[in-house]
Amino acid sequence: MSDTNTMTLNLKIWRQASTKDKGQIVDYVLEGVSPDMSFLEMIDMLNEQLVAKNDDPIAFDHDCREGICGMCSLMINGQAHGPEKATTTCQLHMRSFKDGDTIAIEPWRARAFPVLKDLMVDRSAFDKIIEAGGFVNVNTGNAQDANSILIPKENADLAMDAAACIGCGACVASCKNASAMLFVSAKISQLALLPQGEVEADQRALSMVEKMDELGFGNCTNEAECEASCPKDISISNIARMNRGFLKAAVSAKTK
Amino acid sequence: MSSSTQSFSRSYFLSSVVKKQIMAVTGLLLCGFLLGHLAGNLLIIISPDAFNQYGHALVSNKPLLYTAEAGLIVLFLVHLCMAAKLTVENNTARPQKYYIKQKTGRGATFASSTMPYTGLIILIFLITHLNSFKYGTIYMTTIDGVEMRDLYRTVMEFFAQPLGAAWYAFAMIAMAIHVSHGFWSAFQSFGFSHSKYTPLLRKAGIAYAILVGAGFTALALYGYIQGVQA
Ligand code: FES
Numbered sequence: 001m002s003d004t005n006t007m008t009l010n011l012k013i014w015r016q017a018s019t020k021d022k023g024q025i026v027d028y029v030l031e032g033v034s035p036d037m038s039f040l041e042m043i044d045m046l047n048e049q050l051v052a053k054n055d056d057p058i059a060f061d062h063d064c065r066e067g068i069c070g071m072c073s074l075m076i077n078g079q080a081h082g083p084e085k086a087t088t089t090c091q092l093h094m095r096s097f098k099d100g101d102t103i104a105i106e107p108w109r110a111r112a113f114p115v116l117k118d119l120m121v122d123r124s125a126f127d128k129i130i131e132a133g134g135f136v137n138v139n140t141g142n143a144q145d146a147n148s149i150l151i152p153k154e155n156a157d158l159a160m161d162a163a164a165c166i167g168c169g170a171c172v173a174s175c176k177n178a179s180a181m182l183f184v185s186a187k188i189s190q191l192a193l194l195p196q197g198e199v200e201a202d203q204r205a206l207s208m209v210e211k212m213d214e215l216g217f218g219n220c221t222n223e224a225e226c227e228a229s230c231p232k233d234i235s236i237s238n239i240a241r242m243n244r245g246f247l248k249a250a251v252s253a254k255t256k
Numbered sequence: 257m258s259s260s261t262q263s264f265s266r267s268y269f270l271s272s273v274v275k276k277q278i279m280a281v282t283g284l285l286l287c288g289f290l291l292g293h294l295a296g297n298l299l300i301i302i303s304p305d306a307f308n309q310y311g312h313a314l315v316s317n318k319p320l321l322y323t324a325e326a327g328l329i330v331l332f333l334v335h336l337c338m339a340a341k342l343t344v345e346n347n348t349a350r351p352q353k354y355y356i357k358q359k360t361g362r363g364a365t366f367a368s369s370t371m372p373y374t375g376l377i378i379l380i381f382l383i384t385h386l387n388s389f390k391y392g393t394i395y396m397t398t399i400d401g402v403e404m405r406d407l408y409r410t411v412m413e414f415f416a417q418p419l420g421a422a423w424y425a426f427a428m429i430a431m432a433i434h435v436s437h438g439f440w441s442a443f444q445s446f447g448f449s450h451s452k453y454t455p456l457l458r459k460a461g462i463a464y465a466i467l468v469g470a471g472f473t474a475l476a477l478y479g480y481i482q483g484v485q486a
Contacts (some may be wrong), residue, residue, distance in 0.1 A: 240444050
């Protein structure tokens with residue numbers, strides 16, 4: 001690690017012992033950071049040094065480290081998943097920074113995402129929204145013959161794009177209103193666009209939006225910071241689809 | 257899926273989606289009013305008499321006047337109260353602010369991130385505006401044998417003061433910024449989204465904002481110049 005390419009970074013990291021603790025920014029200086037490291041490897045390196053000094057390592061969420069699971073998070077210099085477009089924190093590399101940079105690292109902040117410890121937040125609010133209707137409950141029978149259910153290519157593509165959502169919560173974190181509309185609309189769209197999910201589309205839109213509101217997420221103001229921060233490039237056209245789907249469901253509620 | 261139709265109907269108007277749709281529909285209707293108001297005001301440039309006669313015609317039809325005024329008050333109050341409610345809710349959705357927050361530069365615009373502030377400027381403007389014109393000094397004039405209010409004179413006296421004209425222009429620019437986001441945003445809230453028409457709609461919103469912003473500001477400027485020359 002004595003490579004001349006290595007960097008020295010000034011890190012300002014949010015430390016918070018527990019949900020109840022007040023928390024504060026703590027300064028660290030980290031030397032010998034390789035530009036080829038991922039952002040999370042950089043924190044691993046700092047944590048090894050902390051552990052060696054018998055200090056408490058920094059808690060942060062991560063799992064796959066290949067941009068598919070949605071566990072990693074972090075507000076990096078005030079941006080969800082850092083400065084690169086369509087990139088998760090685990091896929092962000094230190095070559096995006098330069099020697100001597102100051103990097104502020106904070107957890108997602110939202111009433112619905114309480115901080116558990118340091119940079120870890122509780123995102124189970126998203127699970128509760130899914131539990132409220134983000135599934136298909138109708139019996140679809142045995143696997144059909146190929147091509148017996150025709151699906152327009154455009155719908156299949158749109159559903160697939162919506163299904164790319166990994167549920168990381170960057171949309172909530174980056175939204176100035178801490179709104180979960182991008183997440184919820186992607187989960188509604190991926191099902192509503194396909195025949196099996198369409199059956200329950202109305203009730204799903206009503207239930208999931210109701211749950212989202214109940215959990216204390218904010219209201220969308222159509223700024224599109226969510227779309228801009230989304231590591232999977234989920235489009236706010238999904239939010240439009242949810243808005244019209246909700247309206248349609250509301251005015252056509254099936255009652256006798 | 258637990259929510260029953262019944263429990264839903266109660267929460268319907270309180271859902272985040274519908275609150276935004278209420279903002280959208282009241283906002284768009286107010287946009288329509290703004291355009292009509294501008295068209296009427298431009299008569300100032302045509303002639304003092306044309307403007308006064310137009311004003312006189314409006315206030316002479318009492319049933320129409322009161323209905324329109326009541327409608328506008330309702331639209332405005334609903335838009336305002338809903339905005340206040342949404343702003344408070346959105347603030348409580350993030351009780352602890354970020355140490356550093358940086359925009360991506362790929363989403364929010366100046367207009368979109370200043371909606372509550374430009375909205376507040378419009379509210380203050382509206383109060384001063386009614387106070388200086390509708391409830392301002394009353395002069396009378398006689399056109400074609402009909403006695404009517406010389407609103408033209410009240411307006412021109414206001415614009416002749418540099419501060420009056422500047423405040424008016426400032427508020428109208430804030431208004432233009434407000435509607436440049438609001439116009440497109442209203443369609444998004446209703447779920448109108450199309451790969452071809454949405455970009456057009458965004459441009460239409462900007463064009464509309466420039467039209468009303470420039471139109472009203474031009475009036476203030478015209479009044480000020482007239483005042484200086486007089
Ligand atoms: S750790 Fe799985 S997406 Fe980043």
